[in-house]
Amino acid sequence: MALPRLVAFDLDATLWEPEMYQLMSGPKKQGVDRHGRPVVITHSGEEVSLIGDAWRILHELATDARWQDVQIAYVSRTDEPQWASECLRMLALDNGLTLHELAHHHEIYPGSKRTHFRRIHERTGIPYEHMVFWDDMQWNTKDVAGLGVVAIYAPQGLTAAAWEKGLQQRACNPTVDGPTAPITMQAAQSVFCGAKLQARAQPQQRRAARTAVVASADNRAAAGFAAAALAAAVLINAPVAHADLTEDLLAKPTEDLLAKSAANKALNDKKRLVSSYSNFARSTSVSAGTCSFPNNWFGCDVGVVAPDSIIKQDIKLECEGKDAGNAGGKAEAHTWDGGTMKFELDDSTLLRVSGVAAVALGVSALAVPRDYHNRLYATSSVFSEAPTRSSGVVASWLGAEQLVIAARDDLASRDAKKDMLKVAGAGWLATAAAHAVNVQNNAEQRDVGIACAVGSALLGGLCLWKGLEDKLD
Structure with a gap:
């Protein structure tokens, strides 16, 4: 299977959580989670850890010989680039290589992600069609796809399914050549990838749930x-x-907004104001003994009071991805x-x-x-x-x-x-x-x-x- 010449990852809510703008303070030291894997502990005691299958995928990129000719990039428009860089330096893989050392390119600063990819293209000469990018924000993937990059929307972060989807879409482009992986059963089946991708696009059938309904007469x-x-x-x-059901929370921003770096920066600033309000509410609820995780702790409910419709759209999309990936946590079902x-x-x-x-x-x-x-x-x-x-x-x-x-x-x-x-x-x-x-x-x-x-x-x-x-x- 033909591999891309460059793989690129967003950071916040794609590789790790919580996002940098949600932190109350910067990184302080390394720690370990209950699985023995490294986490970053902030000055206020928060933990930043990898999510989904990010750990396994990054470890494969660092150790598997078939990826040695493929370049790696971090592409993030976080408004806390210093904190993000410190987290990358503190998180290390099993072989001792830090996430910062793993990547060839660090495009971590506010602005349009088109700018990030243009700079990578100018430095490396790698055509956009040879790049694959994963991001939990749909408007970012649509924006970058306009350059020709294979952009994968990953609302649950870097999962195995999102990873394979990106590699399959790249491999199914007959006009693009790149490094070739050893022939395996999966690679032999790649001739059917067009059919596979079409099948993936169809809605998956949900298993019928048998709901017990107790019927009784009243008096x-x-x-x-x-x-x-x-x-x-x-x-x-x-x-x-x-x-207020008439408000379309899933309305997508216009392409003009996506293309403007200044608008993206303004959005981050507004989000930060809302997050600051949320942090204050959290600390108040803790001191008053009324804290109820995650309702008034992790911020998804802040979208209800957000004064700006664009912020509501942003928080809605982010929280949908978090909720869908929280299978082991506090789910509604x-x-x-x-x-x-x-x-x-x-x-x-x-x-x-x-x-x-x-x-x-x-x-x-x-x-x-x-x-x-x-x-x-x-x-x-x-x-x-x-x-x-x-x-x-x-x-x-x-x-x-x-x-x-x-x-x-x-x-x-x-x-x-x-x-x-x-x-x-x-x-x-x-x-x-x-x-x-x-x-x-x-x-x-x-x-x-x-x-x-x-x-x-x-x-x-x-x-x-x-x-x-x-x-x-």
């Missing part, structure tokens, strides 16, 4: 009791879906793999289940109140239509509110979903308690009442657990 007394609690809690605590069955539960799914259950109960009580009463209550219980219909209206409205919040996908939706889960959980647990009391007093049919109590308790427990998840952790 007039329980619905009225729970509805009052839910209505009060929603009116006080639950955020209402607002109109909880997965249980039990042999042949896979169960996956996230906040939105649970809110939809709770909302559909509440709407179903409410519509039943509203549309056919007598049938609703007869299915649940003992024959000695007196039917009253008006209270039954009223509880149906309240339950339907609360269920619809849950469905609306579950459908939100903006930056503030996570907190809104957590709040609504707590409200729904409290309501379902209150409903379960009311069912249990009615069964004890022979006001409900025993079998139906027990089923309703158990179902409401399970759903309420799940909702409350997910709503309080951050505090429990």
Whole structure:
């Protein structure tokens, strides 16, 4: 397989985290992580470490003979170039070679990345088509691709998949020649690389998750009791879906902005101001004992209050990449793999289940109140239509509110979903308690009442657990 003549890497969120602008102070000394690999410790105690498969890939570049004729470059527009250079000098591979010594080119300064690559091209004479570049920022890859560089968008950092994608795209260019790697099975299959790349571009099918939905009937007394609690809690605590969904957080900056070094520098300055605000909030939360990692610690939520839409776009893209690569950390989804069955539960799914259950109960009580009463209550219980219909209206409205919040996908939706889960959980647990009391007093049919109590308790427990998840952790 034909290798590129130069491989180039962005630094922040591509090779390491946290990013330089997120640090409160500069590098101080070397340290090691729990795997025994080097990290950089700052004066304020923060740790800068390699992410994804960056360690393995850089070690391969340093030790594998087939890469000896390939040049390596760091291309970064960080506004803390001195800190970045110090980190490169402190991080060393297993053979003792530092990351700074590994690279032939260090283009680390604010500005357009077109400028970085033009300078490399002028010094080396290497055509742009012989270069491959990895960056976690999509507008950087689009900007550099305009020069002819094979630019790979890597939102999760330098992973094995992103690395192979860049090498395959370079190898699939029949007009470009370069160093040749030993013939292997993978290289022999490179004739099919066009088909492979096309297949990679297609959306991957997601495994079907089996979601357990506990269906239960409700009753007039329980619905009225729970509805009052839910209505009060929603009116006080639950955020209402607002109109800022119309703002396009994923809107891409114009090509003119990408080409202007001054605009890129201004963006970094603005980001730094927002980060400074975040650092102040973090220190305040720690001193007050209200720190909740990562909500008010690592900065992704700062995008909600960012005054500039470009900053929101930037932070949104960065945080999407961090969240996607945080499989071992604090993820929204909880997965249980039990042999042949896979169960996956996230906040939105649970809110939809709770909302559909509440709407179903409410519509039943509203549309056919007598049938609703007869299915649940003992024959000695007196039917009253008006209270039954009223509880149906309240339950339907609360269920619809849950469905609306579950459908939100903006930056503030996570907190809104957590709040609504707590409200729904409290309501379902209150409903379960009311069912249990009615069964004890022979006001409900025993079998139906027990089923309703158990179902409401399970759903309420799940909702409350997910709503309080951050505090429990």
